[in-house]
Amino acid sequence: MxxxxxxxxxxxxxxxxxxxxxxxxxxxxxxxxxxxxxxxxxxxxxxxxxxxxxxxxxxxxxxxxxxxxxxxxxxxxxxxxxxxxxxxxxxxxxxxxxxxxxxxxxxxxxxxxxxxxxxxxxxxxxxxxxxxxxxxxxxxxxxxxxxxxxxxxxxxxxxxxxxxxxxxxxxxxxxxxxxGPRQRAGHAYAAVVPAWIDAALHGRAVTVHGDGAQTRDLxxxxxxxxxxxxxxxxxxxxxxxxxxxxGTRTSLLDLARVLGDVLGAPLRVEHTGPRPGDVTHSQADxxxxxxxxxxxxxVVLREGLERTVAWHRDRTARERG
Known part of the structure; x- marks a missing residue:
């Protein structure tokens, strides 16, 4: 160039x-x-x-x-x-x-x-x-x-x-x-969206730290x-x-619901204790x-999750050969 x-x-x-x-x-x-x-x-x-x-x-x-x-x-x-x-x-x-x-x-x-x-x-x-x-x-x-x-x-x-x-x-x-696409799971510090998608695609339950009412501006x-x-x-x-x-505000439980809709099956949710340093609510002005x-x-949430799930499905298919 x-x-x-x-x-x-x-x-x-x-x-x-x-x-x-x-x-x-x-x-x-x-x-x-x-x-x-x-x-x-x-x-x-x-x-x-x-x-x-x-x-x-x-x-x-x-x-x-x-x-x-x-x-x-x-x-x-x-x-x-x-x-x-x-x-x-x-x-x-x-x-x-x-x-x-x-x-x-x-x-x-x-x-x-x-x-x-x-x-x-x-x-x-x-x-x-x-x-x-x-x-x-x-x-x-x-x-x-x-x-x-x-x-x-x-x-x-x-x-x-x-x-x-x-x-x-x-x-x-x-x-x-x-x-979004290219955000990997498979390690201890994976972000919530790729970690949950990876778990769902491999038949595992997703982990929610706390009650799931905490919100994020995804x-x-x-x-x-x-x-x-x-x-x-x-x-x-x-x-x-x-x-x-x-300025959007999505609870983790709502995220699990939308992800389940995109994936075509509800996520199995397991709750565990809250993590030190985690913020309860996050929303931007x-x-x-x-x-x-x-x-x-x-990009609206559902559209973004559809793109992300498509990338993870393609990657999982390639790994399985």
């Missing part, structure tokens, strides 16, 4: 990153795409045929030399690399901090040295934590309940500081329970990719965090998002 915007994506072999790469490859305004990923939680398999169309760099965002080379000449950097999962951070808080907070600082330093490309970075709704207000607005005080949430709050604060101190154009985005990965692509091509800047969700991205067209 030649000409067009040059974009570097960290974590580009992960769930959200690989979907974003596919979106960017279809965007006429985008030229060269560089992907940085150490494949600790992602995999080049998720990129599929897109791998041949990008400049792939295998390594960690904590590697300053690697990041310097990967960001050189970029017009935009999308920083998605992270060590995800609240439970994982509770088990190993230092690893979560190094990957998410220090990793973000390394990306920002690389961008500063490279002349100041737009840096779009993923934060998380988990930063709101025990904040009781619903819906959650960006001006609400964060009350993080887990090391993961703290690391993401530190990351978005670093973006704001680099904008204030160095004039770096930034856009911190708070993701809310992103789901956001399809295609909505996330649409917003990020628009931010890159439109050079959207905000030193303040922006919720990337549309989308006002700032819609002000910055008035043309965003969100």
């Amino acid at each position: 030649s000409g067009g915007l040059r974009v570097t994506v960290t974590g580009g072999a992960g769930f959200i990153g690989s979907n974003l790469v596919s979106w960017l490859l279809r965007e006429a305004a985008v030229g060269r795409i560089t992907v940085v990923d150490d494949c600790s939680t992602g995999s080049t398999d998720l990129l599929g045929g897109d791998l041949a169309e990008v400049d792939f760099r295998c390594g960690s965002v904590l590697d300053a030399d690697l990041m310097g080379r990967a960001v050189a000449g970029a017009d935009a950097v999308v920083h998605l690399a992270a060590l995800p999962s609240v439970p994982r951070s509770v088990k190993d808080p230092l690893a979560s901090h190094h990957a998410n907070a220090t990793g973000t600082l390394q990306v920002l330093e690389a961008a500063r040295r490279a002349g100041g490309p737009l840096v779009i970075a993923a934060s998380s709704s988990s930063v709101y934590g025990a904040q009781p207000n619903l819906p959650k607005a960006e001006y609400d005080r964060p009350i993080p309940l887990s090391p993961y949430a703290v690391s993401k709050l530190a990351a978005e604060a670093y973006l704001g500081a680099y904008h204030a101190c160095y004039g770096l154009p930034v856009l911190p985005l708070r993701f809310f329970n992103v789901y 956001t399809c990965v295609d909505t996330v990719c649409q917003v990020i692509t628009t931010a890159i091509t439109g050079k959207v800047v905000s030193p303040w965090p922006v919720n990337l969700a549309l 989308p006002s700032l998002l819609l002000n910055l991205f008035p043309d965003v067209r969100p």
Whole structure:
């Protein structure tokens, strides 16, 4: 590829990153795409045929030399690399901090040295934590309940500081329970949607931590990719965090019901105790998002779950041969 915007994506072999790469490859305004990923939680398999169309760099965002080379000449950097999962951070808080907070600082330093490309970075709704207000607005005080949430709050604060101190154009985005194709199950820290789909397809019961009344603002990965692509091509800047969700509110029991409808059979639900660090209710105030991205067209829950189930069914069929 030649000409067009040059974009570097960290974590580009992960769930959200690989979907974003596919979106960017279809965007006429985008030229060269560089992907940085150490494949600790992602995999080049998720990129599929897109791998041949990008400049792939295998390594960690904590590697300053690697990041310097990967960001050189970029017009935009999308920083998605992270060590995800609240439970994982509770088990190993230092690893979560190094990957998410220090990793973000390394990306920002690389961008500063490279002349100041737009840096779009993923934060998380988990930063709101025990904040009781619903819906959650960006001006609400964060009350993080887990090391993961703290690391993401530190990351978005670093973006704001680099904008204030160095004039770096930034856009911190708070993701809310992103789901969709390419989000894998089969590990201890799998997110709820892929974990439940995988369990149902293999005849297992799904696990609900607590009573299932807790709610989530579920956001399809295609909505996330649409917003990020628009931010890159439109050079959207905000030193303040922006919720990337549309204000929906789905309980886990309602999610189980809709998933059962999509799968064609009710899910078998088993309840267990609540998990440390989990947030009871999560719902975004989308006002700032819609002000910055008035043309965003969100994918509704059932449609998003249908796409996700189709991907998991295809993957399960291929694994079974």
